[in-house]
Amino acid sequence: MHELSIAMGIVEAATEEAQRRGVQVSAVHLRLGALSGVVKDALLFSYEVACEDTPLAGSKLIVEDVPIVIHCPACKENKTLISLQSFTCPDCGTPTMNIVRGKELEVFALEVEDEEVAQ
Amino acid sequence: MTEPRLVEVRRNVLKQNDVIARALREEFRAAGVFVVSLVSSPGSGKTTFLEKVLTQLQPQYRVAALVGDLATENDAVRLARSKAPVKQITTGTLCHLEAAMVQNALQGWELNKLDYLFIENVGNLVCPSSYDLGESLRLVLMSVTEGEDKPLKYPTIFNSSDVAVITKNELAVAVEFDWETARKSIESVRPGMQIFRLSAKTGEGMQGFQSYLSQRLAEHRAVAHT
Numbered sequence: 420m421h422e423l424s425i426a427m428g429i430v431e432a433a434t435e436e437a438q439r440r441g442v443q444v445s446a447v448h449l450r451l452g453a454l455s456g457v458v459k460d461a462l463l464f465s466y467e468v469a470c471e472d473t474p475l476a477g478s479k480l481i482v483e484d485v486p487i488v489i490h491c492p493a494c495k496e497n498k499t500l501i502s503l504q505s506f507t508c509p510d511c512g513t514p515t516m517n518i519v520r521g522k523e524l525e526v527f528a529l530e531v532e533d534e535e536v537a538q
Numbered sequence: 539m540t541e542p543r544l545v546e547v548r549r550n551v552l553k554q555n556d557v558i559a560r561a562l563r564e565e566f567r568a569a570g571v572f573v574v575s576l577v578s579s580p581g582s583g584k585t586t587f588l589e590k591v592l593t594q595l596q597p598q599y600r601v602a603a604l605v606g607d608l609a610t611e612n613d614a615v616r617l618a619r620s621k622a623p624v625k626q627i628t629t630g631t632l633c634h635l636e637a638a639m640v641q642n643a644l645q646g647w648e649l650n651k652l653d654y655l656f657i658e659n660v661g662n663l664v665c666p667s668s669y670d671l672g673e674s675l676r677l678v679l680m681s682v683t684e685g686e687d688k689p690l691k692y693p694t695i696f697n698s699s700d701v702a703v704i705t706k707n708e709l710a711v712a713v714e715f716d717w718e719t720a721r722k723s724i725e726s727v728r729p730g731m732q733i734f735r736l737s738a739k740t741g742e743g744m745q746g747f748q749s750y751l752s753q754r755l756a757e758h759r760a761v762a763h764t
Contacts, residue, residue: 421633421665425551432549445542449551456667456694503693505726514729524668526549530542 422461425524426469426480432526434474446479446530452523453487453503481530487521555669558637562644562672567762569649572755573657575671577695578679579688580661583705585613587679587738588658592620594748599653599755604643606635606660613658634665637672653755663692674758681706682715686723693727700731703747707737 429447437444451457459482466480487500491508497519498508507514550556566573578584588603595601602623605613614626627635627643640657649655657673659666678699680688683706689696696702702724710717717735724731734750736743 421668424632425668428551428554432551432553433547436545436547436549440545442545448544454694454697456664456698503727504690506697506729507726514725516729524551526547526551529545529547531545532542 422457423465423469425457426462426465429466429480429526430469430473430475433478433529436526436529437474437531440531442529442531442533444475444478444529444531446481447475447526448481448483448528448530450485450523450525450527451482452485452521453500454518454521455524457524459484479530483527485520485523488519489515490517490519491515492517552668555637558641559670559672562637562641563674565649566655566672566674567758569652570759570762571649571652571655572675572751572758573655573671573673574675574677574751575657575659575673576677576679577659577663577666577699578661578681579663579684582661582679582681582684583738584658584661584679585616587703587705588656589617589620590738590741590744591748591751592617592622592656594744595654595751596620596622600651601654601656602647602652603656603658604640605658606639608633608660617658629660633660633662634669635659635671636669640671654751663688663695667695667698675700675754677701677703679703679705680720682710683713686716686720689720689723689727696724696727696731699728701750702728702731702733704733704735705738707735707742708740 433444433447463480470476488497489500491498491513492515493511493513494508501509576584592601603617604625604627605617606627606629607613608629611626614624617624625643627639657671676699678696724733734743734747736747
């Protein structure tokens with residue numbers, strides 16, 4: 420269970436980006452690859468804990484699941500894997516390790532509200 | 539209050555670890571040391587296997603090991619019997635090693651005086667898969683007592699590893715281990731992966747693995763010098 424340290428990394432990255440821009444974060448959008456080794460439910464649970472006593476307290480974590488995409492050497496095309504247990508082209512069955520997507524663990528956007536300028 | 543808007547940031551959450559891992563990999567390359575990390579579930583025989591590997595390599599090669607555990611220095615004590623330099627990393631509550639821990643543990647080491655460095659990760663088939671340690675080779679180990687479908691249950695760690703070792707082969711008959719099913723499981727989650735089946739206890743298959751390591755070291759140095 421390393422999701423808490425991953426969640427803390429997310430909060431840290433998002434806080435830095437928010438402070439640099441002078442904005443308040445209401446939600447963090449995360450791209451999470453099926454091969455990232457991170458369990459989504461555990462991460463969502465950990466996120467709340469990681470946010471406590473930080474500028475991100477009360478913000479939401481919105482996870483976009485990224486499936487594994489391989490490049491099939493036979494079809495010469497990118498294909499989405501059906502199962503994590505089988506690294507073979509879903510159409511022609513050719514085994515491959517040409518992984519194009521699926522390892523993502525990336526904060527890709529923040530939902531922000533601009534901080535009100537002091538009167 | 540203004541309306542919420544979406545700002546694109548694109549930040550890799552593990553960037554800090556990846557940056558350190560890249561620096562380590564470069565340092566290892568420059569020093570000419572071949573670094574092997576070992577991952578497995580607890581109790582699959584990583585330490586016994588590593589003790590044998592360290593002992594067997596030593597007449598010919600200069601070897602050292604780092605070993606990660608939540609607590610105790612027992613594994614370092616066991617590995618030290620091989621007479622190789624060994625350092626324990628105790629992670630406390632952390633279930634995996636991170637690149638910064640490896641970097642800290644190696645402070646003051648003369649890497650150019652080594653041929654091989656082994657990094658034994660904490661026994662865990664889940665969390666270590668996310669963390670690059672700068673290694674040249676990630677070795678996943680499973681024992682015949684764990685069941686042939688272990689790779690299917692933990693596809694991420696098998697997929698992220700470079701080579702598989704199946705240990706405790708001396709128990710294969712007793713536990714009715716089906717080699718072909720295990721081989722297929724590994725091939726399914728990690729096509730083309732080389733597999734060594736051996737017994738660290740009896741020594742069966744250890745010579746073949748050692749030849750493989752020698753070959754990989756030679757390749758590593760050939761590439762490093764081009």
